[in-house]
Amino acid sequence: MRVLVVGSGGREHALVWSIAASPLATEIFCVPGNPGIAEDAECAPIDVLDIEGIVDYALKQRIDLVVVGPEASLAAGLVDALEAEGILAFGPSKAAAEIESSKGYMKDLCARIGVPTAAYQRFTDADKAAAYIREQGAPIVVKADGLAAGKGVVVAESVDEAIAAVDAAMRDESFGAAGAEVVVEACLVGEEVSFFALCDGEHAMPFASAQDHKRAFDGDKGPNTGGMGAYSPAPVMTDEMAEHVLTTIVQPVLDAMRAEGRPFKGVLFAGLMITENGPEVIEFNCRFGDPEIQAILPRLRSDFLPALVVAAEGGLKHFDLRWRDVxxxxxxxxxxxxxxxxxxxxxxxxxxxxxxxxxxxxxxxxxxxxxxxxxxxxxxxxxxxxxxxxxxxxxxxxxxxxxxxxxxxxxxxxxxxxxxxx
Ligand SMILES: Nc1ncnc2c1ncn2[C@@H]1O[C@H](COP(=O)(O)OP(=O)(O)O)[C@@H](O)[C@H]1O
Ligand SMILES: [Mg+2]
The missing domain is CATH 3.90.600.10 (Phosphoribosylglycinamide synthetase, C-terminal domain)
Incomplete structure (x- = not known):
């Protein structure tokens, strides 16, 4: 198979590295890639948001499977554009990627089908958001609705801090259009864990768990980052807990999205808080976590490439993966x-x-x-x-x-x- 990976970060290097170990991969390409990736793949300088450029390149290179790394490419409709040209792609459509690109959509979906998540309200008016925050009190969480590269969430210790977060998003437009709407939600307490499931639109297969470290400095101090390290598996995610998350969170979301006419294909990444009342959803992401996947993939014993193909084509119900006990x-x-x-x-x-x-x-x-x-x-x-x-x-x-x-x-x-x- 001729495989194209889209992206240029540590996540995409891990994806390329893992795919390169597959005997089924005859040639691997990456856009735009990086010098580490270039050791395993042919790289071309095409931007991850250049949808037309990527589709043209995939056609020219006669690609059999495109694996999309970044959420921005998915939210921009890369998978839809590839599929329109008959190119198989791992990742959700633009509509399905809304599970990540609109926190409001994700919260409404969970609320409607009874998937546990923090109590919340959506706002397009900053005054109304501030009034709700005063009524609820602190601690409280303010989230820009759209993609904000990990900078759009403030877990506020005080009412003033929360209102400042609303002002930054809605009045100062710190996140551009992504902050025109905000979600204000209750603060959950517990241990955080990331759970990944491969999905083919209909079936979900548990993939792995991991825990990351968002703050820049030791002791979970300092500003939030894209992630400073991760390990896998996460001991809090026992087999029983994984089964529970699959049946009460992941599968209901998959069923609901299919019923809405936006089946989710690719990897569903549930950010969970293990609270006193069990796991609750902090957010969903529609792609592999970076740096979680760097920790996860070395543990995979099975060939990764067939799993990606089956998730993209359908048929996960009869698929299985083996992991190293490490x-x-x-x-x-x-x-x-x-x-x-x-x-x-x-x-x-x-x-x-x-x-x-x-x-x-x-x-x-x-x-x-x-x-x-x-x-x-x-x-x-x-x-x-x-x-x-x-x-x-x-x-x-x-x-x-x-x-x-x-x-x-x-x-x-x-x-x-x-x-x-x-
Ligand atoms: N309701 C909540 N209660 C407590 N902490 C939260 C809550 N929502 C988010 N957080 C914290 O903020 C971080 C970022 O929030 P998240 O919704 O994952 O947004 P993003 O990853 O898009 O920045 C989470 O990893 C978690 O540590
Ligand atoms: Mg997150």
Whole structure:
């Protein structure tokens, strides 16, 4: 099969790496890709939002399957455009991607079918949102409705902070059109976990669980980021809990979306809070988590490519995946200053030394090759990933990999996995 992966981050490097291990993959392409990906795939400089450019490229390269990484491409209708040309694609249509691209749609859907999620209201008027916040009191959560690259949610400790979040979204238009509507919801308390299911529009197959670390610094301090590290599996997600999530959350959502005429195909990523009353939905995403998938894929024993094909074509009901009985961890190395302000262009040495440690794989998230120098080119730059019989072993190996990398301008959290390691 000729496979095209869309995206340029650590997630897409992990996807390409995993697909490259498949005996069924004859040629792998990636747009736009990155220098790490380029070792396994032919890369072409086409933007992830250039729908026409990607479709033309897929036709020209006679691609059998397109795997779409970023939510922005899905929300822009890339899968619809590919399918219109008869190209098989892994990922939801634009309409189905609304489960992520409109938090209001997702909340209404859950409320209508009785899927547990925090009590909420939707607002298109900032004064009304503020009045509701005063009535409810703090803590309270304010969310921009649309895609805001992980910056659109404020868990407010005070009424003033919540109202400021409404003003930022609706009056200052900090997130553009994505903040024209907000969801205000109750604050849930518990442990957070990500649960992934492959879906073919009709059936859902549990894929894996993971836990990520959103804050920039140790001890869950500092600003929110795209994710500073992850491990898989997440011990809170027991087999019983996974079954419960599948039957009471994922399958009902899938059934409802199919009934609405927007069947969900691809990966449904449920962000859950394990509360006193059981799991409740924080949000749904319509794509693999970054960096969760970097931690998950090394654990997969089965060939990944057939799973992607079957999810895209239908037939998951009769499909199964096998996993290695190991733990995995990925630690993100970011440029100092991320997520606020940072500079590109610092040189990174030692990536191949880290990669040479048995059990360690370095995924590139934001790098650029200049001559024979590897330069940082982005906030999140590398994802140092390791597998081991226990999470402690995976942790120790991942940090050995980090130690092998010589990059004074970079930083990482030193406590990835702390909840599970204690
Ligand atoms: N209702 C809630 N109660 C407590 N924390 C929440 C709630 N909603 C969101 N959060 C926190 O905010 C983070 C981001 O919210 P989320 O809905 O996942 O938005 P996004 O990932 O699009 O930024 C979550 O990972 C969680 O830590
Ligand atoms: Mg989230």
């Amino acid at each position: 733990s995995s961890m990925t630690v993100v190395m970011a440029t100092k200053g991320y997520p606020v302000k940072y500079e590109n262009g610092s040189e990174i040495r030692g990536i191949s030394d880290a990669d040479a440690i048995p059990g360690v794989t370095v995924f590139h998230a934001g790098t650029k090759l200049e001559g024979d120098k590897m330069l940082a080119h982005g906030g999140r730059v590398l994802c140092v990933t390791a597998m081991g019989d226990t999470l402690q072993i995976a942790h120790d190996l991942a940090y050995q990999g980090i130690d092998a990398i010589d990059w004074p301008e970079g930083f990482c959290r030193t406590d990835i996995g702390w909840r599970a390691l204690d």
